[in-house]
Amino acid sequence: MKPKIAFFDFASCEGCQLALLNCEDILLDLLELVDLVEFREAISETSAHYDIAFIEGSIHREEDSKRLLDIRSRSGYLVALGACACNGNVQARSNFISPAENYKLIYGEAARDRVQVDKNYWPLWAHTRVRSVEEIVKVDYYLRGCPMDATEFLTLVKALLTHQIPHFPENAVCVECKRNANECVFDKGMSCLGPIAYGGCDAVCVNNGHVCDACRGLLPYANVEAHNELMLSKGISKEAIKSRYRLFCSAEKMSQT
Numbered sequence: 001m002k003p004k005i006a007f008f009d010f011a012s013c014e015g016c017q018l019a020l021l022n023c024e025d026i027l028l029d030l031l032e033l034v035d036l037v038e039f040r041e042a043i044s045e046t047s048a049h050y051d052i053a054f055i056e057g058s059i060h061r062e063e064d065s066k067r068l069l070d071i072r073s074r075s076g077y078l079v080a081l082g083a084c085a086c087n088g089n090v091q092a093r094s095n096f097i098s099p100a101e102n103y104k105l106i107y108g109e110a111a112r113d114r115v116q117v118d119k120n121y122w123p124l125w126a127h128t129r130v131r132s133v134e135e136i137v138k139v140d141y142y143l144r145g146c147p148m149d150a151t152e153f154l155t156l157v158k159a160l161l162t163h164q165i166p167h168f169p170e171n172a173v174c175v176e177c178k179r180n181a182n183e184c185v186f187d188k189g190m191s192c193l194g195p196i197a198y199g200g201c202d203a204v205c206v207n208n209g210h211v212c213d214a215c216r217g218l219l220p221y222a223n224v225e226a227h228n229e230l231m232l233s234k235g236i237s238k239e240a241i242k243s244r245y246r247l248f249c250s251a252e253k254m255s256q257t
């Protein structure tokens with residue numbers, strides 16, 4: 001029997017699943033080796049057990065937590081797929097403001113007033129804190145980035161199918177950036193989260209003239225304090241730094257700085 005793999009989406013744009021669907025060559029190879037038993041984007045089948053469950057999206061509601069716990073209990077390996085699942089992503093910024101303020105920011109003052117009157121609708125917005133997958137269940141592997149990287153996806157699946165331990169280097173984005181001989185954006189008057197962010201993306205943003213905003217999350221050994229000092233020394237305000245830290249990683253410790 002082929003191993004069963006499944007994909008589940010929570011609060012996300014479904015871009016990681018789409019990124020995978022766009023890699024038809026990878027998917028066709030993969031389907032030779034596994035049974036795809038759940039994948040809402042592509043098929044309607046379901047299953048009672050999964051050898052590998054991929055979880056896309058962050059966790060918002062109590063019913064999402066229960067669903068995730070149920071998936072975990074029926075899965076061999078559980079993989080967090082993309083920044084929403086790994087580190088909360090942009091939607092977790094709402095953790096730092098009240099639901100009412102959040103609603104006002106999105107829909108404006110008039111919509112907020114209307115919702116305050118509608119007592120049946122309001123509880124939908126009085127949500128709990130946005131959480132990453134690992135805050136609810138044990139995560140075996142992480143496929144980082146927004147979206148996740150299809151090559152890393154294939155590396156992980158191949159390793160698990162051949163009973164090997166997949167290895168993803170834990171280096172900062174700066175390591176890859178330097179390897180690519182990029183001029184550091186700090187020397188060009190810009191700022192960057194590369195020193196504290198998980199690499200593995202080949203510093204793609206800096207390669208293409210942008211800065212790194214740490215979509216792949218915070219390195220476990222990152223010296224956030226020193227990075228904070230560096231940003232302050234460049235004249236960036238505390239508020240602006242906090243906002244940058246919270247962009248992709250609001251479910252992580254870095255955002256508490």
Ligand code: SF4
Nearest residue numbers: 012015082083084146
């Ligand atoms: S990580 Fe990015 S691409 Fe993937 S589901 Fe979340 S928002 Fe979409």
Ligand code: SF4
Nearest residue numbers: 174177184185192194
């Ligand atoms: S541009 Fe960013 S990623 Fe590259 S070396 Fe500088 S701080 Fe590091």
Ligand code: SF4
Nearest residue numbers: 201205212213214215
């Ligand atoms: S350079 Fe930074 S923001 Fe860009 S993909 Fe890599 S980790 Fe994400």
